[in-house]
Amino acid sequence: MTIRVVIADDQELVRSGFSMILDAQPDITVVAEAGDGEAAVAAVREYRPDVALLDIRMPTMDGIEAARRICADTGSRVIMLTTFDQDDYIYEALYAGASGFLLKDVRRDDLVHAVRVVSAGDSLLAPSVTRQIIAGITGRHRPGATRLPDTPDARLGVLTTRERETLRLLGRGLSNAAIAQTLVVSEHTVKTHVSNVLTKLGLRDRAQAVICAYETGLITAGES
Structure with a gap:
């Protein structure tokens, strides 16, 4: 295509x-x-x-x-x-x-x-750059900045335990392969979890998923 x-x-x-x-x-x-x-x-x-x-x-x-x-x-x-x-x-x-x-x-x-x-x-976004950027984003509250749709914190309840863990690993900047290794599942399963996370939280892509993981407190800026 x-x-x-x-x-x-x-x-x-x-x-x-x-x-x-x-x-x-x-x-x-x-x-x-x-x-x-x-x-x-x-x-x-x-x-x-x-x-x-x-x-x-x-x-x-x-x-x-x-x-x-x-x-x-x-x-x-x-x-x-x-x-x-x-x-x-x-x-x-x-x-x-x-x-x-x-x-x-x-x-x-x-x-x-x-x-x-x-x-x-x-x-x-490379993993190291992702953590640096998002850590900065979560500490900044600029007037007029466009936020993610709705309030993601309240909506984390729609995620399963495994989907929430997938979101946390996305926030750390891990690739699908690295997430699969961490969770001891196949990459195909990870792709399904990532797709579910994006759909359930109304996020456009992994970049917004990373932001969401930090803004909801699912992971902290100091987590590696």
Whole structure:
């Protein structure tokens, strides 16, 4: 199945460069490009891509607000792009619903990998980075920050014991293979548990599951 992508960046050279890299892949097609946030939202609503690559700093509407709107009304997943590796951007991108975060100087292979990973429903956060970022998120209460849907704490009761343990391990940044080893079950069983967790808690993907695990107190920032 072909992965459909929309690229939004106010720099034409960046857009065209990323487009050339992605279009060269047999399983990826760039269906539209946009030069600002409003155009990005319009393109996503029209073409319904699997993944939207959004620059954080764009005119008219920035990438964070564009991500909020895209994640709220479409099924497209979002990867944020920036030249700045700053925590605040990562916090806001995750709260907006983004599933990945890349610097613009990303290597060609890493860009392609990111699109494939996020399209498959996973998040693009390494375990060590996940713990650092989420620990920061849970200690910050910024006005206007977009929160996860509803109040996850009260809803943890809908999870089975094994699903709750799966969520705790997701919060630690473990892969499906590592979770399977920890719980002594098959990866197929883990995938089922992860799917159930996301569905029951109304979470878009593993990135939000990680946030949920910390915000509900299921795990603490110091847990490794």
